[in-house]
Amino acid sequence: MTTEADRTGPLLLGVRHHGPGSARAVRAALDAARPRAVLIEGPPEADALIPLAADEHMRPPVALLAHAVDEPGRSAFWPLAEFSPEWVAIRWALENGVPARFIDLPATHTLAWEKEEPAEEAPSEEAPAEPDLAEAEPADEEPSDDVRIDPLAVLADAAGYDDAERWWEDVVEHRGVGAEDPLAPFGVLAEAMAALREVYGSGGHERDLVREAYMRLRIRAAQKEFGDAVAVVCGAWHVPALSERTTVAADRARLKGLPKVKADMTWVPWTYRRLARASGYGAGIDSPGWYGHLFSAPDRPVERWLTKVAGLLRAEDRIVSSAHVIEAVRLAETLAVMRGRPLPGLGETTDAVRAVMCDGSDVPLALVRDRLVVGDVLGEVPPDAPAVPLQRDLDRIQRRLRLKPEALERELELDLRKETDAARSRLLHRLRLLGVPWGEPVASRGSTGTFRETWRLRWEPELSVRIAEAGVWGTTVLAAATAKSEADAVSAPALAEVTALAERCLLAELPDALPTVMRVLADRAALDTDVGHLAQALPALVRSLRYGDVRGTGTGALAEVAAGLAERIFVGLPPACAGLDADAAEEIRRHVDAVHGAVGLLGDAPAPGHGDLRARWRTVLRVLSGRDTVPGVIRGRAVRLLLDEGELAPDEAARLMGLVLSPGTPPGDAAAWIEGFVGGGSGGGMLLVHDERLLGLVDTWLTGVPAEAFTDVLPLLRRTFSAYEPGVRRTLGELVRRGPGQRGGVAATGSGVPGFAAEPDQERADAVLPVVRLLLGLEADDVELVGVAR
Template sequence: MLHILGIRHHGPGSARSVCNAMAQIKPDCILIEGPPDANALIEQLHHADFRPPVALLLNTPAQKEVRSQAVFYPFAEFSPEWQALQYAVQQQVAVEFMDLPLQHSFALQQQWQAEIQQGLDAQQNEGDDCTEDDEEIEPDVAENALPNVFAIRHDPIQLLAQQAGYQDSERFWEHLVEQQPHAGQMFVAINDAMAALRNYITEQTEQFPVEQDTATRIEQYREAYMRKIIRQAEKQGYENIVVICGAWHAPVLNDLKATRKDDTELLKGLPKTKIESAWIAWTHGRLSRDSGYGAGVQAVGWYAHLWKHYQQAVDGQVDAEKISIDWLSQFAHALRQAGQDASSAQIIDAVQLIQSLLQLRGRCIPDLEDLFEVIQTVLNHGLEIPQPVLNKLLQDEKLGQVPEALIELPIQKDFLQQVKHFRLKLEAPHREITLDLRNAFDLEKSQFLHCVTLLGVAWADLAGTGSGQGSFKEVWQLSWQPESSLYLNEMSLWGNSIELASQNYVEHQLRQSDDVAQVARWIEHILLSGLDQSLDVALTKLDELSTQHQDPSVILATLKPLITALRYGSVRQLSTVHLQQVVEHLAIRLMLSLPSYCLQLNAESAQQFAQQLQSLYELLGQLQQDELLQLWQETLQKLLQQEQMQGYLHGYCVRLARQQQVLDIPQTQAYLSRALSVGQTADYSAAWFEGFLTHQALLLIHEPSLWMIVHQWVAGLEESQFIELLPILARTAASFSPAEAQQLVQKVAQKQVEHVAQTTALDVARAQAVLDEIYAYLQPVAVES
């Protein structure tokens, strides 16, 4: 006899009903919606060290440069499928999965994607052949009906919920199934309801035919294969077969004879691809609807809470009051941890209120909406429930466990051994650790974490380097993600250990790279990970690429990570002699190329490169090498002689030279006087003025000679020139601090101008007009600052 149990994946009520049904039916064969590719792994569930949540990982074999196709099939303790598997293992009942094998599903997806791409390529080659008549076609009536059909396909329970007076399909299903113990009758009712929904969709699509989408085509293959597996079970002589599948599929699995021919034809000649499978640990957080794996559980913590009480039920009678008490107590405890008050008296009042609400609403067990109303009213004094507290309870984050004996890949074994050696834990909640790199054990731990990160495993995230300015501390955030097992599987191509895989992987990336800045970043990763064996390969590649790049901006971007890596040397006990030589070579090449390069820059590029000159000086300062600093000063002197370069950049170079004591005040005054002289264009002088004085108000405040030169230049501008250059002057003044701006305003207002010998008479009236204009523009800057 065939018993089809339509369930909701990961539903505690569905799991409870399945357990009750199997206790009554006592099946000799159980067929479960799942990948037949993993049938061989079911036998491993006899191992006592399994702790849900766990998942089946099925993927195509890892290949270099190609991301594997992968699917996860998660199981929580309250999943009906998990309870059915446990029943089969304990009762020694034949059990297997019956969905469309992924060896076909993956191959079909690859085939369809290739067809779509071919169609796009053909369309691109042919061009857009749409005619005006095509564009003027009025929308068909079907467009109004199809959205309703697609909505039902996406959430078939929604239509039933609306008919029952519910606005939310989740709450409807909770009340109907997840909070009720059922065996046979409810599964029959679910099958009938789903059959009605499917008939409705069939009628709509027949009335308004549309092209099938990929999901619909895959569904047809899946259901045909399910029926094929059921027929095989019957042919093998099983007489009491239980089928556990999603409720949507249940109605179409009964009629096995009428569909035999069509199913055989549909499944004939399906493409195949190779599949690998394994059990991996999973997390409750990945069961949520937003996780991307289609588990569809909005509140994992609540479902786990219900399942715990379902298991404690005596003679099938669930203690509804205990469900409320325990949940409210957990919430009160979470509130106290968050620093809010929640007394025992409030919990008692809340329990009494929830029981009254249940009586008024004609239900026995509360749902989340009931509990949220009571929590907000009683425990949280009518205020909104704190989201962090709520999320913590609803997620109930925890990581499952798979027996170590079942781990087969050497790289996975090496990873777990090192996790154990370094006393780390694979936990789902975020955990922060601080490492002191002066300690040998912490240094090795840091290198291991950097290797894991380099391989792309989503576990360790470097959050900072401590509160101090030294580089001897690292702060890591650890949170194990289930998909990391897939990345480890893929990285087994590169080696049998974390260190060897990291070394081979990074060397492969280096050989493939043609970006000198990226190679420099790989070098930094190599040093952080302690992969000294790969350093020679990286430096050779860097030297090869750097000779091909003449752009100082590229070389500067390359120097930054290299110099940062050199700073790790003393703390990380690295031998960086070769790296030091490469850095010196790049720095020398960079400085020698600067004079000719700067002559080629336009105004926009010059402003950007000016900041890079400052960065170069700071990087050279970190190296603390007198020879390089001396070469920098000589290079700066050459840049000062290039007066043909763009005005902003030349003014910035004079500013750097003054800051670094390469120029004294008389020399600076000479450059300023030349840049603002009548022989220069007003645009050049204004750009030079901005490059020299941005953030440098103290030069004008404390150096009267410089102030006088600026004063004479501004006073000598014609009215039209002054108005045209006013935005630049105002932008420069806006970079001054409030205190500096105020001093300059007072200096203008009090006309504190030191007199110098002049060859022409001063036009006092004209000078006064200029000073009044400057005051009018500087005063708002000071006030706003």
Template sequence: MITFIGVRHHSPACARLVRETIEELKPAYVLVEGPVEMNARIGELLLGHELPIAVFSSYKDGERHHASWAPFCDYSPEWTALTAGRAAGAQLRFIDLPAWHPAFSERRNRYADAEQRYAEVVDRLCREFSVDNVDTLWDHLFEVPDPDGLAERLAAYFDLLRGEAEAGEDDVAREAYMASWIRKVRREAGDRPIVVVTGGFHRPALVRLAALPGDDEPVVHALPADAAGGSYLVPYSFRRLDSFDGYQSGMPSPAYYQHVFEAGVDTAASRLTEAVVTRLRDRKQRLSTADLIAATTSGQALALVRGHRHRSRTDVLDGLVSALLDEALDVPLPWSARGTPAPGTHPVVVEMVAALSGDRVGRLHPETPAPPLVHHATAELERHGLDSDGARKLDLARDRDREVSRVLHRLRILGVPGFTRQSGPTTGIDPEPVEQWTIARDDLRLPALIEAGGYGATIDEAAGALLAERVTDVGGDVEKLAGVLFDAALAGIPELSGRVLDAVGRAVGATPEMGPLGRVLDVVLALWRHDRLLGTAGSTPLGVVIGASVERILWLAEGVRGGAGADLPRIGALASVRDALVHAGKALDLDRDAALGVAARLALSAEAPPDLRGAGFGFGWSLGSSDAGDPVRAIRGAFAPSTAGDWLAGLFALAREEVLQAGGVLDVLDEAVDVMGDGDFLIALPALRQAFEFFPPRERDTIAQHLLGRRGIVGHSRALLRLAAEPELVAEGAELDGRVAELLTREGLITT
């Protein structure tokens, strides 16, 4: 005799039904939807952990990397099937495909529900019962009502949901595999009872498939020869189980449903109210006894109107909102839909959702096996004195500190919590070789290490594999690829560089914008030039990327036409090319003459925007080109009120030092500004201010002192640099004064 129980994952009502059925039937076998590769390790699963926990599975080959979780909490029907089955003396079997099977390639969670496939039926049921969503519908039909007849109601519900809909290829494969296990066990059990616990969506198909004749044996799949992977237990948390936090399976509000499972719906409602009130009071919200009474009364009234024998989760929450909030809400209440709360959700409502989620974190039994990465990371932390809390200051110029830094960066890349980098170089350009780190214990460190174990057995191997995956994920985004490259350098993973640089090289050739390429070139050039700390100085692959970036930026620059305003990223890209020619031109055989030719054409082009014309002139001037021309004449020719500031921004970005050192340049700039009328000056002022921001404070002080000297004024230049009001406001005020004086003169009220 086979008893099929279709369940909703993480449902207290289903968990109780599974437990009571097994206790009553005392079956010879209990078959559970779960990863078949864990059958030999069910004893490990039942060691005596503090739930929630999960089976974490990873898979990696040359084509894909996949990770998934099968979580369990006290009220998971699959968990009660295992614990009640063991207590009844039954043989326990997981019967689903292994977690690494291609049928799970699109799933991060084994127990993700198939609700999108029967959304039409759910919507119709929600309208019929006047509820907002599937969670409220589920409570109304199964968690709140009397448990008598629950098995029949569940069977009818899942039969209706499945209907005549065809399952996808992945579910067809899974159901065929699970059915083969059921037939196998049926042959072994004879007349002894069998209990099968699976997701309700699969139950109708399994009832039909299991009845088919056949003596086929389920294949026990092995990992492909070219693949690596495995399954390990990890601590889980209520937060990760909560659909309000993005979890796509089972029930929301895990702390609430834990109370439902332990003490029933009525007691859970009281505990929920208490938890919300306590949390709000802890956050300095004023809640009186009268508020609490009003919330309870309102929730009870809603339960009565909605036909509930006890207050459901939404009855309690709606009652609390009614009693505690007397203002209109801008967004729908989170429990009226699935998923994370919408932006703009009222803070009190956010705290209610958090109170229902709870902060429980699971804990593994001390004898639980761990992947090699956990042991390697633990040993590395102990070896480098990183196994205690506190601040760490590292000087990357010292071999010992650089080794410690690489360990910390590998853990950071792997997403292991508790290791926070407070300061340090953010690109290869940073001259400061000192890092500041904070180390703090974190309950999520162990699960993060176990999950990272899917990438490799050591932290350097795992971090390298994760960075290689990031290369694939970011595609042609050159800035993100440059970030991967810098992370690889910080973590001391040179073997990754070839693959990363190949991806960067391909992306460089397809990048349509100068700005991002300029930022990549800055990072790569700095790493190539002087980053002996990170072991990248003089790297041949980096040199290839520098050459490709220089060529692409110059090609893009000649194609820019028109536009208003100074585009600082594209100006910066030309500055990066200039720096590459200065510092790496000879070593990398960069074509200096071709670059100067592009710059000269930009400087003279009537179609190029003013900022690029100025940058083109500054490019040649800064490199000492004899074709650059006379800067004084160039400045005078470019000084139109609407474009002068943009042209100067390009010039200053590329030739700031030359402007300060060349005789007569500051004088001609002063003259050009001085002859402007008030209106023209007001037009030019914003762009001029932006252009002069390329000069650091010390150099701006030098310019101001020069201007005072030209006018024979004795005084400190700081008075010019620190006005009491914004320059635009001063200019607007001067213009207004002029118009008022003109009007008064015209009307004969004053004489000039």
């Protein structure tokens, strides 16, 4: 065994940054060498944060976060998992009372470097670009200093493997730490990296030359203090460069003139999912959950893993017994023997799970990969870790509201009539205003009331950066959200954005920001003459009025502005509809729908002095429906809205349709009118099903369209009728096939409505009344109703 007395120079332990085999080997090597100091690849500004790794509240995966003080959004992460060799080295040093220090290029240079060369390498959300053994590039490319190589892939190819991950598992992860020399693996790996660097130079990572020069200077400084009893834990690619004999002057010359920014550092929670290579992390791995399992269960890992898989599948109501686990273990071991592997790896266990537990299906296997192979583990950091004031206020609110950040996506149902749920809603809305999308609002199931909200929550590590960036607006969530909303209102380029902001301020309950937003809104509305902009702004403004009752927020000023917007739309909409092309007409049609819904809501809370807005809007619709200069899609929609409101008799609607579908109307205009009347998701399909007159008019017109014009109208008709539900389309087809007089499935009765008699059937109607009374909660008034209720 190599001892400290036998060794000259520092002990260089080259590792894969997130490898359980490397982590176990580092622990064994440190136990054997017993160094007086441990040097670790990482930013030296984090030296003061190392003692927090021993805190009982620290739970990896975590990351060191560095951000520029003047630009909090410019940041970098250095993630560490429980199975990361660097984390093992930190923990070993703390447990043995040995100094631990970071020796990589300071974050103050790293962040400034990213700022000066954004095109070459974009600012990283994770660790700065690392020539890590996990990076993937083709191993057979021509050697060049400009080519970023993957040393792992090169070594795997030399060993005859076509899969670099499988080679790494065989030679490192499946190799137990036994009685052999614990330092031998690091010597072999150093020789391999030295051979690769002779061929590939810096491997395309020019910044590594600067980083390695700085690391050599730090190692020399540690040697002066502790002698050669120093252990260095770094990426294996750097080992040959760190053992290279260079002069202090040459290394300092490489560092001369590096840009600098002022930087702060702290610990932040991390997730297994963000360790995955699929997330874009440069030193990522394919299977962090699997590696975490290998590190925590070195004995019988296959049996324990397949037991986890069985538990997950059982939780998803799949039938998986102990016999399935036993057979899966046997199959995985057999596959490993057939493939010449020392132990079953992830590939063998996955194949065994697919064949034995998933019946050959990849659907449940995708769940196993998502939940176990990658995983949703979220780390924790101590409460006393350095943080910006805004982060501390958020932590306090999260604890008070019992709203714990989780990596696993989940839905949260809120009842705004409850104080705790209302406070949770305010917090999530305020964070969204600050650009911290911890929660995403989704449609509530089973309720359309304004007192209920549904959120999809998922905490991502980069949200910590968003919080640090939002800290410039204030030291508390409320103050920051208020300040940012006021600034956003002033800088918003469009009226619709200001109205959307007003709505979000009401949802977030920001009473101090609302006056500023409303003043900007009133000014923009008074100056904006574009009817399209006004129509875009009105719906969000009117929706905001509905939040007053539930949230207790005053909306009087909001109602006044909304009513003023509506009046300006009423005046400007008819002239704006003249001379439009097809795309502009379709856009205005959507605005008409939105304004119609908004006026319906606004009529429930009218502003004083503005009269009956609903009646005035119906007048506008009548004007639109009768003007020949208005595009057909808008005229058709105006007629349909009047019909739905009961302001237009069915006979009159049929007459207007008949006029439009007469031979004198160009087929394209007629098709556009039909699209406006029965298209756009307005329930027009059911209208045609239940009104034989309208269906007959459409059918007669369509069969009479000249062949040369049919190609032109076909896209419009297809867009209209393809939006119907399959059942509606099928029913319409059946009615058309049966022909006039038989479309109700029986002989024509003269009612004109398919499926209905000329007069109501009193006996059948009476049979329905008990059920209707029960649904409405009415008192039972006869024995029959009591029986039904029972």
